[in-house]
Amino acid sequence: xxxxxQTLKSLDLFADLNFGELEKIASLMHMMKVxxxxxxxxxxxxxxxxxxxxxxxxxxxxxKDRSFTLHNKGNxxxxxxxxxxxxxxxxxxxxxxGLVLSMPGQEFLRLIQSDSTLGDKIMRKINKIVSERxxxxxxxxxx
Amino acid sequence: MFGFEAIIAHNGWGISLVGxxxxxxxxxxxxxxxxxIHKIIELWDKRHRFKKPRQKKEKKEATVPxxxxxxxxxxxxRQFKLLIEWIGEPFPLPKLLDLSEKCGLSRPHSTINELVKxxxxxxxxxxxxIWNKEKFRDLGKKE
Numbered sequence: 641x642x643x644x645x646q647t648l649k650s651l652d653l654f655a656d657l658n659f660g661e662l663e664k665i666a667s668l669m670h671m672m673k674v675x676x677x678x679x680x681x682x683x684x685x686x687x688x689x690x691x692x693x694x695x696x697x698x699x700x701x702x703x704k705d706r707s708f709t710l711h712n713k714g715n716x717x718x719x720x721x722x723x724x725x726x727x728x729x730x731x732x733x734x735x736x737x738g739l740v741l742s743m744p745g746q747e748f749l750r751l752i753q754s755d756s757t758l759g760d761k762i763m764r765k766i767n768k769i770v771s772e773r774x775x776x777x778x779x780x781x782x783x
Numbered sequence: 784m785f786g787f788e789a790i791i792a793h794n795g796w797g798i799s800l801v802g803x804x805x806x807x808x809x810x811x812x813x814x815x816x817x818x819x820i821h822k823i824i825e826l827w828d829k830r831h832r833f834k835k836p837r838q839k840k841e842k843k844e845a846t847v848p849x850x851x852x853x854x855x856x857x858x859x860x861r862q863f864k865l866l867i868e869w870i871g872e873p874f875p876l877p878k879l880l881d882l883s884e885k886c887g888l889s890r891p892h893s894t895i896n897e898l899v900k901x902x903x904x905x906x907x908x909x910x911x912x913i914w915n916k917e918k919f920r921d922l923g924k925k926e
Contacts (some may be wrong), residue, residue: 697899701875706909
């Protein structure tokens with residue numbers, strides 16, 4: 641299933657992109673159905689796919705089994721696809737059936753690197769999410 | 784009769800003046816219409832904004848039932864409470880999921896999701912979760 645521009649525009653991650661930039665993203669995105677209990681990413685494995693939640697509920701678990709749940713449209717899974725060392729930091733499991741947009745990590749990275757304006761807009765949003773999730777991924781919590 | 788004489792005799796100047804004024808009036812009207820096209824395009828681009836308030840209303844209506852706890856979740860909550868007591872608090876969500884699968888509870892992923900969404904299981908702020916005793920007590924009273 642291909643992705644339409646309007647769907648992408650409604651996502652916070654791509655809200656700042658113009659029509660041309662959205663078209664580039666849309667050409668890489670694919671809609672994918674997920675079923676309850678399906679594992680989208682596994683901690684430590686090469687980060688090959690980037691996901692954006694359209695519907696459904698997910699659990700992300702990290703070091704020492706620390707975890708959080710995702711319930712909203714626009715939540716992202718697999719930011720490690722665009723951050724070194726390109727290995728998933730956590731395991732993502734679908735708690736319910738749902739829909740996600742998936743994008744091959746290498747192509748996403750190539751797009752970000754080749755178009756600096758687009759890359760800047762997206763990476764600014766991803767960096768914000770990364771900093772929010774950093775305590776889970778590094779395991780550096782106040783015990 | 785030729786030349787200007789013929790033009791004057793057959794109201795040529797008048798006719799040409801009327802013709803010129805019709806053409807120029809048409810051009811002016813066309814220019815004014817073209818000058819306003821950007822407003823129409825802007826309205827078209829923002830058409831989804833007019834739809835949004837209605838969608839929000841629908842969303843609000845849809846989220847209300849989510850907060851109520853279904854009979855199935857009430858039943859499952861007792862089983863999960865026992866598992867959580869066995870694990871100890873605060874507990875890692877993946878461990879609860881793993882244990883509930885081993886115990887053969889039906890659809891543990893979606894049940895845990897329901898328990899999180901209805902706030903019977905709440906995050907402790909350090910990546911782990913705790914059992915919401917007050918909420919569980921309220922459920923018991925309602926029964």
